[in-house]
Amino acid sequence: GAVVSQHPSWVICKSGTSVKIECRSLDFQATTMFWYRQFPKQSLMLMATSNEGSKATYEQGVEKDKFLINHASLTLSTLTVTSAHPEDSSFYICSATTSGGSPSPYTDTQYFGPGTRLTVL
Amino acid sequence: KQEVTQIPAALSVPEGENLVLNCSFTDSAIYNLQWFRQDPGKGLTSLLLIQSSQREQTSGRLNASLDKSSGRSTLYIAASQPGDSATYLCAVIRFSGGYQKVTFGTGTKLQVIP
Numbered sequence: 001g002a003v004v005s006q007h008p009s010w011v012i013c014k015s016g017t018s019v020k021i022e023c024r025s026l027d028f029q030a031t032t033m034f035w036y037r038q039f040p041k042q043s044l045m046l047m048a049t050s051n052e053g054s055k056a057t058y059e060q061g062v063e064k065d066k067f068l069i070n071h072a073s074l075t076l077s078t079l080t081v082t083s084a085h086p087e088d089s090s091f092y093i094c095s096a097t098t099s100g101g102s103p104s105p106y107t108d109t110q111y112f113g114p115g116t117r118l119t120v121l
Numbered sequence: 122k123q124e125v126t127q128i129p130a131a132l133s134v135p136e137g138e139n140l141v142l143n144c145s146f147t148d149s150a151i152y153n154l155q156w157f158r159q160d161p162g163k164g165l166t167s168l169l170l171i172q173s174s175q176r177e178q179t180s181g182r183l184n185a186s187l188d189k190s191s192g193r194s195t196l197y198i199a200a201s202q203p204g205d206s207a208t209y210l211c212a213v214i215r216f217s218g219g220y221q222k223v224t225f226g227t228g229t230k231l232q233v234i235p
Contacts, residue, residue: 044165095223
């Protein structure tokens with residue numbers, strides 16, 4: 001089946017530093033990848049949608065200059081939390097799908113990564 | 122704006138009991154609905170995906186139903202086991218601007234007592 005990996009699985013950093021999280025589709029080409037954030041005891045919230053080779057689309061309230069997303073290839077998207085602060089501490093999950101356009105019942109399932117727990121001291 | 126609510130927020134049952142988790146959504150123009158489980162500190166495990174043209178899906182002891190017109194989905198777990206203890210999330214999937222939009226529910230935290 002389709003597998004999505006994330007690296008690292010957890011990271012602790014000092015306030016003010018930048019952290020990069022990788023999301024990879026291991027056995028399929030992901031035309032679209034999504035980044036979610038989950039604060040403790042809350043549900044997942046979509047942060048942004050990225051398509052390979054184009055700029056990410058951010059959800060309302062998400063700072064694009066703080067959360068830099070790069071989708072340089074069909075198997076890799078990265079999320080960089082710039083100048084991280086304690087309030088950025090969260091669980092970040094990515095997902096990938098092969099379809100970003102017209103609905104297709106055979107290719108549009110989202111496959112989720114295992115998540116990355118970020119703790120900013 | 123799509124809102125997805127799950128009731129109850131938490132549930133504790135003895136082992137062996139059958140149980141139902143509820144998910145309701147405000148906008149019935151959905152494409153798919155998916156149920157996940159999330160173990161503490163872990164990512165999501167997909168349980169069942171129901172396409173909008175379907176009414177239910179089954180996998181082992183799990184059965185999920187979908188009623189788009191009333192904006193409801195239920196996840197039925199038969200003969201619950203302690204290993205079923207987790208948070209269960211439903212997610213509503215629609216298309217907006219050519220891209221998938223996924224809205225997650227608030228979750229139901231299930232504890233199955235041995």
